[in-house]
């Protein structure tokens with residue numbers, strides 16, 4: 001990392017300058033003032049610590065963790081119980097960033113009652129500040145209203161919604177015909193109208209995001225939605241270079257962490273095999289006389 005960046009990091013100690021807790025209202029104020037909001041995913045304690053130290057505003061425990069953290073081949077199989085474990089670890093690593101947790105597929109579609117019960121579990125059992133759910137039509141709107149009425153802030157997610165990507169025709173950008181653009185716009189407005197405090201716009205033309213943005217009074221966080229929104233989100237593993245294979249068009253890689261991890265483990269393996277590790281400095285000394293007395 002660049003030295004200037006390293007020294008700019010707040011120290012992870014009690015002496016670190018106190019940063020105020022991020023809240024849904026404080027995000028709205030800062031977005032209205034033109035400040036760009038930073039959101040990143042995290043799925044465990046060290047990643048949450050790193051996001052916190054880097055001064056990120058919102059940490060999302062995304063259901064993308066199904067793939068990048070747990071190794072499933074889509075976001076669909078991850079369960080509420082699995083997401084609770086990830087979310088609780090992220091909560092423990094986070095002090096000022098807002099912790100938002102994705103409601104996994106199947107945990108909010110059945111009824112408003114089911115959606116409220118799931119959201120409440122994430123708040124009570126994992127310490128989530130807010131939850132996020134996908135979709136924007138009539139049904140998600142009633143879900144958003146029910147969850148917010150129960151006292152849990154909701155972030156919406158429209159455009160490419162990975163939990164229903166099969167129905168959308170795959171992981172392709174949305175809103176590229178008049179009909180599809182209207183659908184994305186109407187979904188965004190429905191989510192806002194239903195009381196969401198913010199929403200994610202995923203994989204839509206930059207011009208469409210720029211056209212929708214002025215219609216919104218809640219912060220819009222983009223991923224593959226261009227620059228004319230209130231903030232950006234990326235999957236942590238994508239931006240750090242922890243994922244293998246082809247990444248989506250919107251991904252920019254800022255580090256090569258998988259390469260760094262591999263190199264570290266390979267160096268350790270090599271030293272174990274050659275006997276270079278452990279050295280004398282890694283061993284415990286026996287006090288004088290003990291060995292002599294062993295057989296006495």
Ligand SMILES: Nc1nc(=O)c2c([nH]1)NC[C@@H]1CN(c3ccc(C(=O)N[C@@H](CCC(=O)O)C(=O)O)cc3)CN21
Nearest residue numbers: 064067068075162171172173235238243247248249250
């Ligand atoms: N590692 C990772 N990053 C993500 O951003 C992410 C996940 N996983 N899992 C859950 C969803 C799935 N997402 C995805 C997955 C693939 C594409 C993708 O490959 N898109 C193609 C579009 C191809 C087309 O338009 O037909 C691209 O080139 O961007 C986009 C978003 C976003 N989320």
Ligand SMILES: CC(C)C(=O)C(=O)O
Nearest residue numbers: 041062063064200233
């Ligand atoms: C990419 C973001 C918006 C997400 O939903 C996730 O990580 O699951």
Ligand SMILES: [Mg+2]
Nearest residue numbers: 062063064102
């Ligand atoms: Mg998600």
